[in-house]
Amino acid sequence: MRLLRLVLLAAMASLTVAFTGDGFAGCGGASPPTGGPLPVAEHPACFSDEECPVMGCEDWRCRSGQCTRVSEIRDMDLDGEAPPPCGMDCDDSDSRVFPGATETCNARDDDCDSRIDEDAPPGAIATLLGTADDEIAASAIGDRIVLTDSGFAPGLRLRTADFGGTISLATSVTDVTPNASDLCAVGEGGVLALVRDDGAGAFVIETYPLSLTADRALFVGAVALSVTRVDEPVAITVEPFRTSFALAWDESTGARFLLVPTWAAPLQVSDGFGTLAPLDLATDGTSLAVPNGADSVAFFAADGTADGMVILPGRLAEEPLASSSSDVLVGYRDTFDHVLARMTSAGVGAGHTAPAVGAGFPLRLDDTPLGVLVSRFDTILPDVGVSAQLLRPSLDVTLATFPAAEVSAGAAGTPTSFDVIASSSGTAIITSFGAAGSVLTVLGCQPL
Numbered sequence: 001m002r003l004l005r006l007v008l009l010a011a012m013a014s015l016t017v018a019f020t021g022d023g024f025a026g027c028g029g030a031s032p033p034t035g036g037p038l039p040v041a042e043h044p045a046c047f048s049d050e051e052c053p054v055m056g057c058e059d060w061r062c063r064s065g066q067c068t069r070v071s072e073i074r075d076m077d078l079d080g081e082a083p084p085p086c087g088m089d090c091d092d093s094d095s096r097v098f099p100g101a102t103e104t105c106n107a108r109d110d111d112c113d114s115r116i117d118e119d120a121p122p123g124a125i126a127t128l129l130g131t132a133d134d135e136i137a138a139s140a141i142g143d144r145i146v147l148t149d150s151g152f153a154p155g156l157r158l159r160t161a162d163f164g165g166t167i168s169l170a171t172s173v174t175d176v177t178p179n180a181s182d183l184c185a186v187g188e189g190g191v192l193a194l195v196r197d198d199g200a201g202a203f204v205i206e207t208y209p210l211s212l213t214a215d216r217a218l219f220v221g222a223v224a225l226s227v228t229r230v231d232e233p234v235a236i237t238v239e240p241f242r243t244s245f246a247l248a249w250d251e252s253t254g255a256r257f258l259l260v261p262t263w264a265a266p267l268q269v270s271d272g273f274g275t276l277a278p279l280d281l282a283t284d285g286t287s288l289a290v291p292n293g294a295d296s297v298a299f300f301a302a303d304g305t306a307d308g309m310v311i312l313p314g315r316l317a318e319e320p321l322a323s324s325s326s327d328v329l330v331g332y333r334d335t336f337d338h339v340l341a342r343m344t345s346a347g348v349g350a351g352h353t354a355p356a357v358g359a360g361f362p363l364r365l366d367d368t369p370l371g372v373l374v375s376r377f378d379t380i381l382p383d384v385g386v387s388a389q390l391l392r393p394s395l396d397v398t399l400a401t402f403p404a405a406e407v408s409a410g411a412a413g414t415p416t417s418f419d420v421i422a423s424s425s426g427t428a429i430i431t432s433f434g435a436a437g438s439v440l441t442v443l444g445c446q447p448l
Contacts, residue, residue, distance in 0.1 A: 043067055057086035088112055105444045107164070117444060122370060122390055122400035126409035126441040127165025129430070134416040136432040139183045140423035141190045142212050145440070147419075147430060148181055156181060156194060158210075160218050163426040163442050171218050173208065180236045183210065184245060185423065191245050192220070193238040203229045205236065205249065207261075225261055239281040239323065241288060242302065248281040248290050258290055258300060267304050278362070282321035282328045287345055289328045291316055297330065299345035308345030318362030322372075329365045329372060338363055340374070340395045352395040368422035370443060371399050375420060375429060378404040385411065386418045386431045390443070400443075407431065407441045 043066040046052055052060040052067035059071035059082075073082035074092075081089035081098040090112035091097040101110045105123025109116050132151025139146055145161045149170055154177045157170035178194040190210035198204045205228075209221035231251040239246050247259045248269075256276060259266040269290055270276055277291035287307045292298035294315050299307040317331035317338055327342045331354065338354035354363065354374055363376040372395060375388035385408025390400040408415065411433050418431040432438045 057082060120444070122402075122443055124402045124406035124409075124441050124443055126406065126439050128410050129161065129165065129167050129438045129440050131159065131167075131432070131438045132435050133432055133438070134434045136417050136419055136430055136438060137182050138419040138421050138430045139185050139190055140421045140425055141185055141210060141218075142188065142216070143425040144212060144216060144218075145421050145428065145430075146183060146190060146210060146218060147438075148183070150177060151435060158183075158192070158218060158220065160212075160216075161440060163428060163440075165440050168218070171220060173220055179203070180233060180249075182236055182238045184238045184240050186240050186245050187243065191224075191238060193236055193247055195233045195236055195249070197232075198228070203232050205229065205233060205247070207238070207245075207247070227259065227266065231255070235279045237279055237281045239283060239288075241283050242285075246281060246283070246288050248279060250276070250279050256290070256292075258288065258304075260288075260302070260304070263304050267300065269298055277316035277320060278318050280319050280321040282323040284323070284327050284344060285325060289321055289343075289345075291320060295332065297321070297328075297343070310343055310345070310348055312348060313351070314339065317365075319364040322365035322367050324367045329367060331363055331365050331374075340365065340372075340391075342395070355389040355391070355398055355401075364418075364420065366420045366422050367393075368420075368427040368443075369424060370427050373420060373422070373427065373443070375407075375418070377415060377418075380404075383408075384413075385415055385439075386429060388429060388443070402441075402443065408439055409441070411436060411439045 045065055046062040046067050049061045052062055057073050058069050059074045060067050061070045073086050075082050076092045077095040079095040079098045081087050083089045083092040088099045097110055099112045103110045103118055103120045105117055105120040107125055131149045133149050137148045146158055149157050149159045155175040156173045156178050159168050159170050161167040176196050178196045181194040183190055183192040192208040192210055195203060195205050204226060206223045207225040209224050211219045213219050231253050233249040233251050236249040244261055250256050255268060256270040257266040258269050269292055275294040277294055280291055282289045287299045287301055289297050289299050295312045297310045301307045312332040314332040314334050320331045322329035327344050330343050331338050331340050339351040340354050341351045342349045366373045370390055372391040373388055375386055378385055378387035383404040385404030387404045388402040389398055391398055407429055408431050413433050413436050415431045416434045418429055421428045426442055428440055428442045430438055430440050
């Protein structure tokens, strides 16, 4: 058997030499150079695009297991533009970004001109915040947002955030949970107003000055104003007024009060008899405006003297007033929904039907650098949250609409409160979802 195997192997070797010889050219008809490497295939085998070699500016992709040229330029996002050095696409991973693209409000350079959001129509950029406060209050100090955050433990804490959503650690103000609180910007700083039980059967209204340190950390000063009340203040609001601020509050008896720090004592606006519109406060720069009845607004001069009374054609909205440079914005109800107008102590101007921004309450007005913002809870499924619309100062033209899906993006559940921040640094809505956190939504991008 062994002898037979040797004979067969010898025969096969003879056949191989006979068929090849020294000049065997292989399948291509030519022999490779002696000792040289085999030639590289024109279309290398591949399993993914990343395995295809870069060849100048050409775009090679893996197709049917072979690297195939699909374009004269390398264009990974298939938007028709190549990245440097072959083109000017500043983000070749996003097909929405390329030279000549339309700039949108998204904190991104869409058209690759090294500018962000220039000439972009207003849009909404939402960021989740790690807070837990059912009744959030917020304002802007400089380029920072200051907001209350009292949901994690008893007491009142403040936190700062920038318009990009980065939020700071909490700054404790008091270990006693206040009955009510609000804050606003004043000059280069701000003021916090709160109501607390003094533990002896009375109630104290206190204000604290707020400022930012050189490294933009929040500084809370000592109590600057303290007012003791026998009847419990159940709601409070604070508004910038001239170089200082003004306070307004409702007490458990139904009475409404107004106070400027330079006054000797609070001014009683209403005696509590009859129906009052919800608490609100605004200024035209000269006078203070405060709801005095279900459909009336009282104006007071800087020294506390009465400066006029305006009767509206309908019941006032839930947050009916907004400060403006030379008048006051007001919202009141009509047969169908709400009407918006401007007014002074001399009377109310022409009314304009409010845009349908949702089906819930409260309806809120804010005069912002972008225009007049109308916002309120939106209870229409599936996008429950806060909806808003931006109007021209004339109140009769809608510039932009922000549905709940944008303003409350990323959050789930029913919102418990919201506040609007409007300053030269930006315009934003903070919507609180209680223990579920809150959403900071920046509206932009350019004043219109």
